[in-house]
Amino acid sequence: MSALRNCEGVTRRNCLQLGVAAFAGGGLSGLLNLQAQAATQAVAEGKTPAKAKSVIMVWLDGGPSHFETFDPKPEAPIEIRGEFDPIATRTPGLFFSENMKALAGISDNLCIVRSICHNQGNHGAGNHYMMTGAPTRIPVGCGAFVSFHPSYGSVTSYERKAPRGLPGYFSIPSVSRSGGPNFLGAKYAPFVVSDDPNQATFRVRDVNLPAGLTDDRFMQRRDLRKLVDQLPRFAEAAAGDPVLAVDSYAQQGYDLMTSVEAQQAFDIGREPEKLRDKYGRDSFGQRCLLARRLVEAGVPWITLYDGGWDDHSDIFPRFRTRTPKLESSVAALISDLDDRGMLDSTLVVMLGEFGRTPKISTLSGSKTPGRDHWANAMSVMFAGAGTPRGAVIGATDRNGYAAVERVLSPENFASTIYRKLGIDPDRIYYTPQGRPTHLVSDSTPIKELMA
């Protein structure tokens, strides 16, 4: 029985029986207080406290067009500027593409960086570069799902412990291509919540005991597992024993099941209906809301994955239909964080692996126009954690071909995120083979975001 007790001395099952509400006050705010204390302490000890306790990364897989989002080019010739008009935002002189209305309405909370670029024009390599801050070590193909370096989320959960039982890195609803832990090991792989929080029946699968099984009996089973599990393990990491990952997951599984914080954070049904509406009654909208709850519970990294931004064809109808829903959910998330006073300690970023080609093209075999891959320019949206409110950094040329002002790299992007989290991008990790590896090869952050 005792092993199932959490630090507050209540069993998980008791907690569920009492109802999460009983803990919504004490449990969570108590936890946040502890974190605040820790931060104060860090200042007293002369360390710089992290500006961001958590990061929510909205990953638009496929590479969203910069023209149709944050970098419209109304002056460009027709074959470049596309079908949409720019719209004014709350920030004087800052224009978004016309389908970004909700974000335009809160642009005074956003900082748009228009000048990140790199040289990896295919999905496999671009994903890797932007999701880890490191280029792939060898050339990889377009469809590749590769990992040569730990992802931001994995590094963050390695460096910044989540509250007991909660994984430090969530990826919702699936893991992004290069979102894995690489040499940091299975313990820092993302916890994937594939279940849909927009369903009335939403629960995170298999985190609760099956009906009819008591806590006591589960504890006995757990002890039994220890008893019968005599398979030798190869502790040396270079031996690559895949069983070690399973051990790690088993432990994480137990921790998650007994975590009050986790149960609470997953209980999205406790949110007021009105707020749920504001986030948008679709899977992505409710996932944004779930992300906010996870941030409240102290999870340091959440990736919200949204696929299908590889608009080689049909780009304008697709942007018209899908973008408003997505961007209004993101805007609701940022506003909600702000209303709760959490935006100063939460960094929200939105990006994909690259931008899109200036010239609109129709591929052979396709009937409708689109834009192709373009790594020479992309727009990245930042909000919160001390990033400037209502600013734009860098610029592309008048036709959107290339970043020309404040040309920034994925390494600059990675270093910004790590510094915000209080993680030194300059630090060296050692792989299981003993190879020293720089976390980020260029540890210069985007200084305008660091003020």
Add this chain to the structure above:
Amino acid sequence: MPYRLRLSHAVLIGLFAFALGCAQTAVAATPATTALSPEAKSATTDTAVSSSQLNFELDVMPILTVAGCNGGPCHGKSRGQNGFQLSLLGFDEFDFNSIVKHARGRRVQPSAPDTSLLLLKGAGVLPHGGGVRLPIDGENYKTIRRWVSAGMPRATEKDPKLIGIEVSPRDKILPAKARQQLKVTARYSDGSTRDVTRLTAYQSNESPVAAIDQVGLVTAGALPGETAIMARYMNHIAVFNVAVPLSGKVEHETYAALPRRNFIDDLVWKRLERLGIVPSPPCDDATFLRRASLDVIGRLPTSDEVRKFLADKSADKRTKLIDDLLARPEYADFWANKWADLLRPNPYRVGIKATYAYDQWIRESFRENKPYDQFVTELVGARGSTFRDGATVLFRDRRTPEETTTLVCQLFLGVRLDCARCHHHPFEVWGQDEFFGTAAFFGRVGYKGTGISAPISGSEEFIYYKGSGEVLHPLTGAVVPPKPLTGSLELKPGEDPRPAFARWMTSPDNPYFAQVAVNRVWSELMGRGIVDPVDDIRATNPPTNPELLAALAQEFRNQKFDHKKLLRTILTSHVYELSSLPNPRNTWDLKNYSRHYRRRLRAETLLDAVCDVTGIPEEFAAMPERSRAMQLWTHRVSNLFLDSFGRPDPNQDPPCERVSDSTLVQSLHLMNSPGLHKKVTHDKGLAARLVAAGGSPEEWVEELYLATYNRYPTDAERRAAAGLFSADRTKHRAIAEDLLWALINSPEFTFIN
């Protein structure tokens, strides 16, 4: 893991970023660097070619290539860069026109060569997005300058042509931290050679093992390992293989004394000796029985089978076991299930009945142990109804010659041609000519009936040879005649080119066909392909043991492509029997087969195993009662267990590949899923039956261990587990259930050891 299939869709257009040259400068936050270090002298210490007369092909193209000008991120992009376009990685005469003729000739000025845009930009005198590529005081600048002032001569018919390059040494064992200078020599059609070491681009596949600098100096790392280093000069690639062995010497006698059952053992030991790796000893009988059963028929041995095998005292019982397993009916479903992973189309796209017909054709092929060459021949030449002739569904799914080409080449030749559809592959030798030459074999596939109207696609379609139809080259618009990747073949007028293509693929002269097949099978049985990924055979992704791959391929051909015989050859080798336990001299070895590599059971096998040991079958929609997971004919049959353990997702088009990693979700599913809980605690389940049948706790414990781990419990295990059963008989069933749960939740159950 090993069954990998990545089919590109629209993303083919991706611009290949070759991590060279230009790569560094696109990130303009760092100062621009050139691909050649300043002290790197140009080029060409000519050995035989006397080139007082420079020409474009022999002298200029190599400079543009090594400087990264024609790389994917720069002017090699499919639409060029700022109006200046080169062919990706420098292949076509396109580039000459681009430089000399386009832009009204501004790019070159023979009368005042230094005012040529090519040089002004390249040297960074005028603003250049790519930075300084041709330093003004460098040899490369001078070479191009000389070429311009000579009036931009091209190679003539009489000039020698580049026919290949060689790197020397080709392979070497280097002690830790040692250095080795490579030399790259270009060979020309007139028999002459040039040293092009400094005009070659290098790349190490694993720089911690051995790094290489821009002028070809290799430095071995501090830790043991092996890697390949790629050298690329123009469109030619050579590979240097380097091994950094473990320090300390192992006597030759150690290897001479190792058992040799067939050529596999011989070739693996040879490799290990070279690297100073010592293999693990053979595994015990119980481990062997479990491993072989799971590998051949995808199911656990029953407790009776375990008892019988362990009691058998005959010397050849392992070989006998292999023969018995190969004769079992489960063999067909298990291996067909693996092939279905590779071939199975998205049912939402091709329709459910076609999916079923296809699946049944695959299963039937394995039931009759159809020779592999025949299997492939029937598939690529399929004709008939998508409802009755399952193999035709390949063409229902792949509806253009281009789509068929990428699938067929990757699956059956291990050649990834999808990049070559749009441009030359930066680390391959294939280009658009090869791509469309291959596609032309599929240009006369006729369709009659109802096409694809996803998501329903309900109706029947007929695939036939329509007698005409051409494939056009996308750049030139010319008709491309069918031409195989290697060699040549004659087509009779009016002949369906597909069977001819199959003849070419399966002929003894085709090096790829048998290699990729044996590599797949080897990977399934040994945990890693000799080439990995298994379907990516190319010079720049070399096999870890080329002799072994070649010998296996030869054996498979000798066996007339008999799949079971191939399996038997591998399974009866001593190498297959090795224990998974590492020793100090093979701990780090993850690719030379000095020990068995542990693998998790694949989704279907694991679910079937859970059903078998609990005695409670899973219920599947659209399947007869008591069906096994490996008999499922479509992933549309929903099952949370199979999804959690990584069966491919059918909703994607093409379906994504199988994931063999372990995840937290899997651990939680085994622990807490209601489905598994029901099986473990079922009234007719193993635990309930055992206790109801009477007998002693020791007997129950033995039975549970035999059923799950397929071995007897040790005395200590037996005592400890039996001790759990207290005097209170009412609790016995619950304890037996919990014990069963614990066994299923342990890695000794979920892994092939």
